[in-house]
Amino acid sequence: MDSLEESINEDLIKERAQCSFDVSELTYFLDDGKENTEQRRKFEKIVFSFKELKDPVSEEYLSHKEKYENAIRKSCLLVKITKENFPDIESEMTEKLGINGIPARVAQAVKDVPSFLVHFGLFVPTIIGQGDAEQLSYWLPRALDMNIIGAYVQTELGHGTYVRGLETTATYDPETEEFVLNSPTLTSYKWWPGGLGCTANHCIVMAQLYTKEQCHGVHNFVVQIRDEETHMPRMGVRVGEIGPKMGLNTTDNGFLEFQNYRVPRKAMLMKNAKVLKDGTYVKPANEKLTYGTMVYVRVSLVSEVALHLAKATTIAIRYSAVRRQSKLKLDEPELQILDYTTQQHKLFICLATSYALDMAGKWLWKTYKKVSRDIGHGKTDSLPELHALACCLKAISTADAAACIEKCRLACGGHGYMSSSNLPLLYGLITATCTYEGDNTVLLLQTARYLVKAWNREENAIDVKSTVSYLHLAYNNRYEKWDNTTENIIIGLQIVAAGKISSSVKSLNKRVEKGLAYEDAWNLTSVQLTRAAEAHCRAVLVNTYWAETQRRTATLSSSLRVVLQTLAELYVVYWALETIGDLLQFTNISENHIVELRARYEHLLTRLRPDAVGIVDAFDFTDELLNSTLGAYDGRVYERLMAEALRSPLNAEPVNRTFHTHLKPLMQGKL
C-alpha cells in the first residue's frame, strides 16, 4: 500500500487543476481563520503520527467484545496523547465545550473515539450546568482529569421520550441523610446510556425524587456505581451492556438496576432545586432553567451532523470523479459518473446541505450563547423561543444529514455498501441522532406547540419573537405577484410555513368546535402540525443559510464568493422545487415560473460541477479521519478496496475449515 502514496488518480489531478477558487481560502473560511486551521492541522498531525491509533485490522472484522476492547485501548491512548501534547485542551473544553471553530474539530478528533463521548459530552456539562459551587469544585477537576469516568443515565427500558414517566426512584432518608435509589419494575431499568455497560464508574442518574412522602419529579444525582480499585459493581447495583446495535458498536451502551442503593444527600445536583438535611424540598427559582442542558446538546448536534455529512460528501464526490461508467456516446471514453446530471442532482444538494447546516449550527450557537448570557442576568424570556428553535433544527438537521449520507452511500453503488467505504458506519452513527436527544417527531410537535401559540398571539397582534416575526408579514403578502429571485423564493417558503401553521390551527379549532377535547384534536391534527413545524424550520434554514452566506462571504475573494453563493442558491432553488406543491397552494407561483426554476436548477448543477472536488477538498479531512477506501485524497479507489479485502481473516487461509466439516459432506451426500 505504501506505493499508493506516490501517485494521485489522473481524474482527480484534472479536477483540482480546473477548480476556479483557492481551496485554502475556503478551508480558512470554514475554520474561522488561518490560525485555527494551522492549530487544527498541528493537532491532527501529532495525533495521527501515533501508529498505535491505527487499527491493525478494520474494526468490522472484530467480534462484539473485541470491538469494545479495541476502542478502550485507543480512547485511553488518545486521552494520554492529548494530555501530553495539548495541556491546555481541558481548559478549552471546559470553556467552549467542544463547539464551533477550532475546538469543534479538535474536540471531534477526541470524541471520534466514542468511549468517552458521553463523559465529555454529557456527564461533564451536566455537572457544570446543574451542580452548586461545592459540587463543582468536588466533581469537576476529577472528571476533567478523568480520575473518574462518568455516564449520563436518563433513559429507561420503558421510557425515553416521556421523561416525566421515568420510574427510578430516589427516596430521601433524613435519618442517615442519604437518598435510597431503587428500580421498582423491569421497565424502570436504565437502558441505553453510552459508556455505562463496562466503562463508567460514576454516572448522573435521573430519578423521581421522593422526600417527606412526596414526589417532586425527576432530578439529577451523581452516583458511583463501580469500585474505583476493583471496578466491581457496588452492592445494590446491577450493571451490564445491552448488546449490538445498528451502529456505535464500539460504545458500551448499558443497563442499570438499583436495589436499595444508598448515596449521600449531596449526590443530588443542587444548583437549582435542593433537598435540605431535614428533607425539606426547595424548588428551583425558575423551572425553565432545567431546559439548559437539553438545549445545549441539541444545539451542538447541528454542527456535529454537519461535519459528518461533510465527510460523506467528500467520499462520494471524490469517488464520483474517479469512477467511470458507461458511455454517453459510443466513440467517447466512459464518463466520470460525476458528469451524469442524476449524480450531480444526488450529491450537490448533500454538499449544499453540509454548508447550510454548518452555517446554521454556528448561527444557532451564537444565539444560544446570547440567551445563556441573558439567563445569567436573570432574563429567561427568550428561552421558549430558543427551545422551539433548537427542537426543530435538531429534528430537521439530523433527518437531512441522515438522508443525505444515505444518498451519498447509494450514489456510490455497490462499493458504497462496503464497510471500508466508511459510508455505512457514518449512516449508522448519524441515523441514531434522529432518535436520541428527543425523537424527531416529538421535537417537531414541541416546535408546533410554540408556533400555534405564536400564531394565536399574532392573530391577537401581540409582538412575536424574531424567528417567527415573518409570520404576520408572510401571511398577509401571500397573494403578491411571484418572481423567481432567490429572495422572493425565501419569502415564498416563509409564506408556505405561515400558511401551514394557519391551516393547522384552523383544523385544530374546527375539531375543538365539533366538541373534541383539545388534546384529542391536537393528536388528530398532528400530522399537519409536524408538517407546519417542518416548513417553519425549512424557512429558517433557507433564510439563515442565504443571509449568513451574504454576510460572511463579503470579505472573500470574488472567485470564492461566487462559488459559495452558487451553492447557497442551489439550496434555495432545490427546496423550492421540492415544495412546489406547497408553493402552488400558498403563493401565486405559475407554471412558467416552475419551468424556469427547473431549468435554473439544472444550470446551477452544471455551474457547480467543475468546483465540486475543490469544495470537498476544502473540508481538509485527513485520510485517517475519512477512513474510507473510496474517499482518500489520492483517489486510488480500486487499489485500496483490494488491499483492504486481502486483510480479511477469511483470506488468511485458502480453505475455510467448514469445507471439511460441512460443505464437502453436503456435496458428497454424506452430511
Add this chain to the structure above:
Amino acid sequence: MDSLEESINEDLIKERAQCSFDVSELTYFLDDGKENTEQRRKFEKIVFSFKELKDPVSEEYLSHKEKYENAIRKSCLLVKITKENFPDIESEMTEKLGINGIPARVAQAVKDVPSFLVHFGLFVPTIIGQGDAEQLSYWLPRALDMNIIGAYVQTELGHGTYVRGLETTATYDPETEEFVLNSPTLTSYKWWPGGLGCTANHCIVMAQLYTKEQCHGVHNFVVQIRDEETHMPRMGVRVGEIGPKMGLNTTDNGFLEFQNYRVPRKAMLMKNAKVLKDGTYVKPANEKLTYGTMVYVRVSLVSEVALHLAKATTIAIRYSAVRRQSKLKLDEPELQILDYTTQQHKLFICLATSYALDMAGKWLWKTYKKVSRDIGHGKTDSLPELHALACCLKAISTADAAACIEKCRLACGGHGYMSSSNLPLLYGLITATCTYEGDNTVLLLQTARYLVKAWNREENAIDVKSTVSYLHLAYNNRYEKWDNTTENIIIGLQIVAAGKISSSVKSLNKRVEKGLAYEDAWNLTSVQLTRAAEAHCRAVLVNTYWAETQRRTATLSSSLRVVLQTLAELYVVYWALETIGDLLQFTNISENHIVELRARYEHLLTRLRPDAVGIVDAFDFTDELLNSTLGAYDGRVYERLMAEALRSPLNAEPVNRTFHTHLKPLMQGKL
C-alpha cells in the same frame, strides 16, 4: 425465557379481541389458499423444530469469520433437513423457481440462510435459461443435488451497471478447443458475487468472448474454480472474500482473478450463441433473449421485498401496540404509541405498501410467465414492455420497501436501533436491493427510454402497449373536472405521469433543437426523465393494487373485503397527497379537494387503527422468522430485550480486562 411463552401482553390480547375480521381468512388469502397455508406451516414447523438451527448467541456477537462459519453450518443443515423431509422440493423449485404462492414462502425459508441464495437464485436459473440440452443434462442434476456449489460472477471492481464494459476475457483456442480466461487489469477483477469468496467451487463467469481475433461481447461460462476434493483454488485462479459490508455479512461475497485459466469449449453456455470447434461464432437467433434472466430476477425481487417489508411492519405495529409513552390527558394512562396519529401515519402506509407490492409482485409474475410462454412460441414483441416494466417496478418497489423498513425502524425509537429488534438487519438486507440487479437510477432511465419511445409513437398515433395505453387518454383528459373518487385519483396519477413524460420530451427536444447532441440533451434532462419514470411506475402500482384488490377480494367475507379495500384506498389517497404538487400542475384539483383528501386520509388512519394488529398477524410469521425482541407474537418486549442483553459476551464477566490494562492506569494518571 421459558416462562415468556405462558402469557401474552394484555394490550395485544385486547387488540386481537377487537379485530373486525377473521385473521385466518386473510392468511389463506395471502397464501392463495388454505392448503398452501397448511403446507407452509408444516414445513416451517419441521424446520424450526431443529434446535441446531437456532444460534447459540446472536450472530451480531460473532466476528466476521465466525459469522460466515456459522452460516455455512446452518445452511448445510437446512439443505439436509429439506432434502430429507421434503424430497419434492427440488422439482418444485425447478418448476416454479421459488416464486409465488407456497413455493415463495418455502423457498424463502430455505433462502433466508443466505449461503446458497446465489446458488439457487442465480446459478441454477442461468444454467436453465442459457444452457443447451447437453449442458442442462450435465449441470442441472449436479447443481440441484448440490454436488457442486455455484456462484454467479458478473460484476467487476470497475464495472457493475455497464455490463458491456466488463474487462474479463475468454479467448478461444481452437488448437486445444478451450477458452482461456484472463483478468487483464485490476479493475477487471470480479468483485461482489455472493458465495464466491470461500464457498463456491463452480461459477458462471461473464466475460468478453474473443474468437478468431474478434470480440463478440459478453457471454456466460460455467467455470470450476476450486478442486472438488481439496477445495483449493485451481491453478490460474485467485479467489477470496471482499470483507465486511453494511449487511449480508453471513454471505461470503468474493473477488476472482484469472491468469491464463483454461476451460473446455462447452464451458460456454450455448442455448443461444455458440462457438463451434473451429472457433466460428454463431450469433443467437434473437439478441433480446438474453434479457430473460435479468428480467426474471427483477420480477422476483418485487415479491421478495414485499415479504421483508411485511416482517418489518409486523415488528413495528406489534411493538407500537405494546409500547406506552406519554399522556395525552393528565388523568389518563400513558397512550399506546399506535394511538398517536403521527405513528399511524408512519406505519399504516408501510402496511399498505407491503400489500401493494405483494399484489403487484404476483401480477407481474403472471405477466412474466405469459411473456415467457410467448417467447417459447417465438413471439418476442412484448419483451421490451416487460423489460421496461420490470425495470421501474424493481426500482420503485426496492426503494419503497427500504424507505418503509427504515420508517418502521425509526418509529420504534431507540429500541428499533437494537440489532435484536431485527430491523437494522432487515434494512441492511433490503437497501442492497436498491443497488444490485441494476442501480435504481439507471433502471428508471431505461424505463424512461421506453416511455419516450411510447410517447413519440403515441404522438404519431401508433398503437401502444397495455401498460402505457393510458398515456393518450390521460393526456387528453387532463383538464376534465376533478373529483375525489378513488378511481379519479388513479386517473389523476396517470395524467401526472403522462404530463411528466410529455414535458420531459419537450425539454429533450428543446435541447436538441438548440444544437445539443441527443445524448447530451438526454443527460441534461435525466433528472426530469427519472421523475417521469417514477410517476409512470407509481401510476401502474396504484392502479394494479386497486384493481387487483377489487378483483381478488370479491369472493371474501364482507368484513375482510372492507379492510383490504380500506388499506388500498389509504395507499391511493396517501400517494395523491404526496404528489399534490404534481396534481396541482397537471390536473384541475382544487384547494377544497386537497383539504377534503387530507381529512379523508386522517379518517382512513382512524378506521384502520383497530385492525392493524390483526392485519399483521395474518402474515403469519413465526417468531423464528421474525427473529425480533420487539415483534414476537406475545409482545413481551422488555423481557426479551433484557434476556437478549444478558447473553452479551461483555456481560459474561463483571469486569472487562481493559479495566486493568487501560482504564485504571488512565484514571490514576499512570498510563
